[in-house]
Amino acid sequence: MSNDLVVSSQSAGLGQSSTVASKQFLTFRIGAEEYGIDILKVQEIRSYEAPTRIAHAPHFVKGVVNLRGVIVPIMDMRLRLGTDAQYNAFTVTIVLNVGNRVLGMVVDSVSDVLELPVDQIKPAPEMGAAIDSRHVTGLGKVGERILILLDIEGMVASPEFGLAD
Template sequence: MQDASTSANSANLEFVAFRVGSQEFCIDIMGVREIRGWTQATPLPHAPQYVRGVINLRGAVLPIVDLAMRFGIGLTEPTARSVIIVVQIHQQVVGLLVDAVSDILTVSQAAMQPTPDIASDLAKTFVKGVYAIDGRMISLVSLDCVLPISAKAAA
């Protein structure tokens, strides 16, 4: 995935890569608590459209965020391959509904390309940068921006 000279110049990072629709994204593996199969969520009244509801995770109430809806791609229709990536964003534990987890990636920090200037401001809000790996373009998602409440609390 990378050459030896690149890894000597900067630290390697590990990411969990996943699909949302036809696009590939990744998040820092250090923010991932677990990956579990899709479980039907109980809807919450007056929740934002991208919040599918909540599930019971070993006695804790876990909100489920549909990443496709959050990114403006559309509503995810869960399948047998759909998974929930349980992440911690600041002090909040949240489940991210994605179509499938594809890889664990080890890449150098220097390999990240900036988000293109032609991308919309909304795209730049969620995507920190892009990795070109084995002919694939994988966007690095900023977990801090997935929940607007967390972003305001951190400010």
């Protein structure tokens, strides 16, 4: 798996280099799909540890962990999206800072950090899916890979997600 994405552009055949705006994404897998979230929302990546369960929590909230004195809710994004949740050596928790809260998101595995030029991010098509298309900021193509780019902050804050205050 490649950790490098080379970005260069030439302007209209003049041979002059131009700066292309780009964004960095942490990429991760849930089932067969690969997703990306804004790297600035990521606090850390931790190996999965079983959280302390909380009564009457939504089915996808696995519980809470104590992270250096901060109680962090842990949601299993795989369960939230209706996919199979197998826990193995590759299962990780991505600790996020979204809005005014810290939360953990369990995924199958983390791939890498990619820098995508803004012009390589295409709008997401409108269709029914497990993720409301309002929370998909676009699709990024890197080689043969298609990344589903998520607005994780908007997703977590949405009433449909069930974690809104």
